[in-house]
Amino acid sequence: MTRYNMASSSMFSAWTMNGNALAPKVSRIINDCSKQTYKSLSISASAGISHSALRRGVECRALNGERKPSFSLGSKFQLEDVIEAQQFDRDMLSAIFDVALEMEKIEKNSTGSNLLQGYLMATLFYEPSTRTRLSFESAMKRLGGEVLTTENAREFSSAAKGETLEDTIRTVEGYTDIIVMRHFESGAARRAAATATIPIINAGDGPGQHPTQALLDMYTIQREIGKLDGIKVGLVGDLAYGRTVRSLAYLLAKYKDVKIYFVSPETVKMKDDIKDYLTSKGIGWEESDDLMEVASKCDVVYQTRIQKERFGERIDLYEEARGKYIVDGDVLRAMQKHAVVMHPLPRLDEITVDVDADPRAAYFRQAKNGLYIRMAVLKLLLLGW
């Protein structure tokens, strides 16, 4: 069973009006509707709105519930929502990374920036994920924006009183300009995006997607190695359940001459759907049980945590799996001088602490890159290019 829909999702639409100051998603909705019988459409960002206009707007939304297929105009594609890694192609990734690089400069002179001043972001978290939440909130505030926070969104939703996610979104979108949502159910972010007239960012939906993590992983490889074509990447650890390595493999397949090595305990091997996909895209991959040899060949050793909860009562299997492939001083010595170690964090002991002091330990820089990627995504969703 394929967890990801490998077919390219179409979440983008062309943007042809120049000089429009409205947020991308809001503008697109107006544009779509203006082709209907209604001459004007009220949306929450426009001033001087009458309620009767609002009602026509609701009708228009009802008529135009389906989104248009989207396409990209060179690097000037329009970002409306960030829902899943698959929505990005090579050009989009490259364009987003350019913006992230700009964001690095802004963040470091952070007292100066007010790019998103007056904008409000709501972090609507149906389960706590403090690390991800702080990263998004920092990104928003580094750009001068403001934040509404909740980590107990379950309380005012279905779990508590039976309200649907759609109703919650339609209420919350009245309070904010963009919603960063974390949910326990796969597909929740897509449902929210289909309802909302403001942009939605998926900050993880259950076993499903966590697209900004995938973006920051790719961005880190580019920043550390200087390229994405022609790289060799070793994916190590839990390849069966780790969504980061699965997304990474998927995105790497968009680049040329990439080679991927899978190094994992027998119990958590990479599943066939990803392997088949890589093969179909002409990406070379192989499985190995020799971490040292893989480390000596790769540009990137991407280590992951073995998740205890996947093993149920078989603690013995868990203990065997977690101890099998450790990145330590020996692995470092096998690695090339330009190569790096990455990890989505948190780590336990799958990377030993003595590795931290080596310049090739890139995982804390990787975490920091999450800030720049999220700044870039917020900027693109709220202001466009």
Place this chain on the structure above:
Amino acid sequence: MTRYNMASSSMFSAWTMNGNALAPKVSRIINDCSKQTYKSLSISASAGISHSALRRGVECRALNGERKPSFSLGSKFQLEDVIEAQQFDRDMLSAIFDVALEMEKIEKNSTGSNLLQGYLMATLFYEPSTRTRLSFESAMKRLGGEVLTTENAREFSSAAKGETLEDTIRTVEGYTDIIVMRHFESGAARRAAATATIPIINAGDGPGQHPTQALLDMYTIQREIGKLDGIKVGLVGDLAYGRTVRSLAYLLAKYKDVKIYFVSPETVKMKDDIKDYLTSKGIGWEESDDLMEVASKCDVVYQTRIQKERFGERIDLYEEARGKYIVDGDVLRAMQKHAVVMHPLPRLDEITVDVDADPRAAYFRQAKNGLYIRMAVLKLLLLGW
């Protein structure tokens, strides 16, 4: 037993000093005390305060613990705290709605506003209510103000260590300019307001009041129907326990030629206190079990959720009650073209989802109006007129 004190509460005082930049409540306290033997009074908002002056201030407060009866000067009444729906008369409501209308314009150009820049609001929630909290916090931030948030206020209060509410308020008022409080005990907001030298907004105190909900309901009727005199309103669903419909009936009684229809299951009928009050004010009302007929006559069909927790173990009675009066396509077809459906949200299935696309479905606009009303109230409490 009447849940509301029907006697008009006196929470306002006249405001005669011109050009005073102090917040209304703070100014009133100075004014009261300056008539005492003390020439100057220190309050937390004044600069250059000495501690000995502060001590005199405390003595003055002790002497003048009782508030003066308040009165209104045309629309220039002074708002000190927002504690209960009954504190508002017709003129005040009209004046607040004028400000809320201004707020709609500000919010829609939200990047521009900094009316409350430098002001701090604390949301002191003794029980979580994410929807209400986000609405207040959005309102404050849309006006350029800042927010201190807590949803676990119980932790630093009586429940945890035995501190009184009064002590908590006297500590927190040192950190902020205004407190939005949610509490599990009826009357808690009034006690807080009696203690605090800064404004208190009641965001719900147990089974008691939730005055900004009552204000936003009335504001929505005026915005949607264009008037409050002469309207016909159907109150549907849980009329026994729903505090929103009780407050609404109470406030509607301030207007002329209003007619109210009660449509509810037998188990949750409107109580006699409100019926008697309406009669005493000359407001026509009747009970009906024919939702279709009521819908065809009314300007507003105000639907509410049947609350399961009111039925204890009698799930059978709950199921019977909740299914009895549903607003669906048939009800819509019976309604007049200018009429609207309202609901305090969250809803379960007492309004079917297909109703949402109809322009007369006003409940999400109603939720949004909560933002404007809260912006207005914050502006009035902190800056005055």
Place this chain on the structure above:
Amino acid sequence: MTRYNMASSSMFSAWTMNGNALAPKVSRIINDCSKQTYKSLSISASAGISHSALRRGVECRALNGERKPSFSLGSKFQLEDVIEAQQFDRDMLSAIFDVALEMEKIEKNSTGSNLLQGYLMATLFYEPSTRTRLSFESAMKRLGGEVLTTENAREFSSAAKGETLEDTIRTVEGYTDIIVMRHFESGAARRAAATATIPIINAGDGPGQHPTQALLDMYTIQREIGKLDGIKVGLVGDLAYGRTVRSLAYLLAKYKDVKIYFVSPETVKMKDDIKDYLTSKGIGWEESDDLMEVASKCDVVYQTRIQKERFGERIDLYEEARGKYIVDGDVLRAMQKHAVVMHPLPRLDEITVDVDADPRAAYFRQAKNGLYIRMAVLKLLLLGW
């Protein structure tokens, strides 16, 4: 066993570079490293950083893990972290109090200040302490800074997935400019400070330290009595477990001609380590069971709460202890006109409510002073002098 390390901690370093706009701690780290073989060092606050420079930075940190012994240049000592009360000497306290006094003026005209605009503070609380958190967050916002909040830091740390505190700090320091940390383990703040390249403030680490509380207590005595030399202080209540009275005794020993009276139930008497320390510093102290007599002699009566949890199942001993020394109207009448009652709050009934109205009740002013002290500390850590 001595709970405090009485030896002076060395947390400060000299500050000799003029006109440097970097935060103190960050600047010190650059300075240290520039003396090594590396010519430049990248730190998170500097612009235009390359990743290879970052790597050198990491190496430099690895080589220079140990901090230099610190010293003070008159009042121009440099504050890098706030970890424990013992790090402050008399000159430092005096200098901090001068800044706090400036902060009182700023706070009272709070709309004007933007001293820390563009700076981000994270409140990383591993256990909730709403009062302390709100005080820090208010301080930051009163100075124009921004805040990232978490009260469930345990969720993204060791307790949840086994991540070390050090890893958490290295991730969070990428999102913010300063961390205010509350932890359940004694010594956690010191470990965080050793890891972080940004300043750490200890907001309480288990049974250990809560240094800003100690600072605000001393500041309150100076503000209320006008001096710290030559004062007489009665410490009342739980002297065995109360960390505030222990820190206070320790800091008072830095002043001349101080006299301390201990008034406590037999079960919670001041421990020998503090008594011995006072004696070694030539500070007079005595134990008394006559609160009235002590009150009549003292400048400050510092009352504390008897903590029920210290008595386990001996509720009888708790009840006896808590009722023994109450500050009430009789005690007030015994006190001198210039003297004050202090309390770290929250209080139960160890100070009766009728005392509140007396100008000598200083405990709510004391709580407010916590705001000024925290503003001062944030200013010093982020901007220096």
